Amino acid sequence: MANSELDNWHDYRVVSRREIVALLRQIAEKNQLVRMLVHGEADVCVTSILDVDPDNDTLVLDRSIDRDQNRRILSAGKVSCETSLDKIRIMFKLENVRETEYEGSNALEADIPETMVRLQRREFYRMATPVTNPVRAIIPLPDELGGGTASFPLADISCGGIAFLDREHQLGEAMGQTFEGCRIDLPDIGPVVTGLEIRNMFDVTLLNNKTSRRFGCMFVNISRGNLSNVQRYITRLERERNARLAGLG
Known part of the structure; x- marks a missing residue:
């Protein structure tokens, strides 16, 4: 999703680092699937958050099972992500995506995002x-x-x-x-x-x-x-x- 589109949801933007870390941890703990958009809807990887490390300002995600797609992700260096938590759609951008190792397997690492966007039909959200x-x-x-x-x-x-x-x-x-x-x-x-x-x-x-x-x-x-x-x-x-x-x- 382009920045111009994200701006349409300014009222739902989360900017507190503590809130962002808490949201990322909830997504990880509930094993929520994350749609990683490499170059828009035409190139999508379904992944999950494996670890959140605020001390090092990083989060770890599972890598794509498609080698070519992994190369495209690493080449781009940044991706857009979408997931949901308690029926609320959550979007965020990841910068500085690079390779890492997590529990003995190859994985992806990125900086913790500075902002997240929560989209929800608030008339139904209690x-x-x-x-x-x-x-x-x-x-x-x-x-x-x-x-x-x-x-x-x-x-x-x-x-x-x-x-x-x-x-x-x-x-x-x-x-x-x-x-x-x-x-x-x-x-x-x-x-x-x-x-x-x-x-x-x-x-x-x-x-x-x-x-x-x-x-x-x-x-x-x-x-x-x-x-x-x-x-x-x-x-x-x-x-x-x-x-x-x-x-x-």
């Missing part, structure tokens, strides 16, 4: 929200449910909606209902106001053996500004998760 000090959705209740407002802890969030827990069963059988003027207070970002349509619900048993009802909701008539704030919060959660993974690595 990010778990904190369990301790949870984010809360404030929902105005209709008269038949007692009126006033009720506060519910979030379970996850996406750019398409949220899931929350109704531990006191305040909403009853709300399947298909739409609640207008709901507020979600996102830490360090601010409140998001939107309508919420209940799309699914099911009962879950908590660690204390109490039953809670989990509602999955779709945003209704959410403004562009509010949606932008939701995306900013999801990005922050991703960065915090990757930083934790990098710290454990």
Whole structure:
């Protein structure tokens, strides 16, 4: 993929070295196949990441079984790579590709990329929200449910909606209902106001053996500004998760 195309996905670019190392390690640990594009789609090698060594700024990949293709890879010295992780498409470029030996076999070595690009349909990508000090959705209740407002802890969030827990069963059988003027207070970002349509619900048993009802909701008539704030919060959660993974690595 050309740099001009990558620029179209600037909002999804990962530039933190710790996050990049964490992502590469996850790809390696899950044995995800990596499509290595030598000269575009016409010359593709399917490989995998064998090792990530941030101390030496290198990663090791399996070499092509095709000798001629290996020569083309080494001659080019740089390749574009595509893979996926948790249903998210990931792209990156490798520079300074050279031959190496790994566990007694020939392999390819390259510099750890300075950036990676994550492509995902965020309306379907849900990010778990904190369990301790949870984010809360404030929902105005209709008269038949007692009126006033009720506060519910979030379970996850996406750019398409949220899931929350109704531990006191305040909403009853709300399947298909739409609640207008709901507020979600996102830490360090601010409140998001939107309508919420209940799309699914099911009962879950908590660690204390109490039953809670989990509602999955779709945003209704959410403004562009509010949606932008939701995306900013999801990005922050991703960065915090990757930083934790990098710290454990």
